[in-house]
Amino acid sequence: MILKLSPDYDYLGHARLAAEHGVSALTAINTVKGLRLDPETGEPLLKNGFGGLSGRAIKPIGLRVVKELRDAGVTLPIIATGGIRTFDDCREYFWAGADAVSLGSASWFASYPGYALSPLHAARIRGLLRRIEGYQPPARPAR
Ligand SMILES: Cc1cc2nc3c(=O)[nH]c(=O)nc-3n(C[C@H](O)[C@H](O)[C@H](O)COP(=O)(O)O)c2cc1C
16 A cells, blocks of 8 residues: 655654555655636636646645655655656656655646657657666665
8 A cells, every 4th residue: 555645744754654554665755736817806726626737836745745754764764746847857856865756747748749759759658667777866865
């Protein structure tokens, strides 16, 4: 079982509980809770009011959460997700303490005309996955 952590709630507490209750690994992070309002009316742009922010903007938040989990002594494996698009994004997350990486928005979203280029996009992602599979992450100090 893998527990996915939200950056908006008590992720350190949840990670500790996960370790105590036999969870195998953590995923960090889920989308960041956000809000947009129509500037004319003040009404939320999304029907549910709040929405989830993903992609490049949340990478520093994801890195912060992974680092804080490690600094707090969490030893469960961490699958990092949040704004990952390139090999260097992956390396940053490994330095922060991740054991694996995962792509969300980078594999789903393109500008509408960009979908015509999806075979190229898919080839780029396959290349990134191959590069990461061959990558030896930095050793973490034992706790
Ligand atoms: C359209 C969309 C749908 C998502 N659906 C789920 C979901 O069903 N379950 C879940 O745990 N996370 C879901 N997520 C969150 C992603 O798995 C991921 O944690 C988040 O988008 C951050 O990674 P990214 O910046 O690479 O997209 C969704 C994200 C997006 C953008």
